[in-house]
Amino acid sequence: MVTPVQPYAARKRYACPGCNGFIEPGEGHLVVVPDDYPDLRRHWHRACWFLEQRRRHGR
Ligand SMILES: [Zn+2]
Numbered sequence: 001m002v003t004p005v006q007p008y009a010a011r012k013r014y015a016c017p018g019c020n021g022f023i024e025p026g027e028g029h030l031v032v033v034p035d036d037y038p039d040l041r042r043h044w045h046r047a048c049w050f051l052e053q054r055r056r057h058g059r
Contacts, residue, residue, distance in 0.1 A: 002049070003031045018048025 007028040014023040023029045023043055030044045044052070 001033045001035060003033070005029050005031055005043070014043035016045050016048050017042050018044055018052055021045075 005028060007026050010023065010027055010029060011025055013025055014029070015021075016023050016029075023045060028046070030046055030049050032042050032044055032049065034040050
């Protein structure tokens with residue numbers, strides 16, 4: 001499950017697993033929760049998640 005986070009809702013700094021960088025407070029991004037592992041929430045840059053999807057699905 002992927003949930004967009006609006007800039008105003010981003011109040012903390014998060015680590016992005018896609019680029020090992022940080023998502024700064026106030027930056028819009030995505031929260032990704034695996035259906036099977038609801039505890040494994042991850043915050044991603046939009047661009048990083050997009051690239052990850054392409055990687056997973058090949059090409
Ligand atoms: Zn990133």
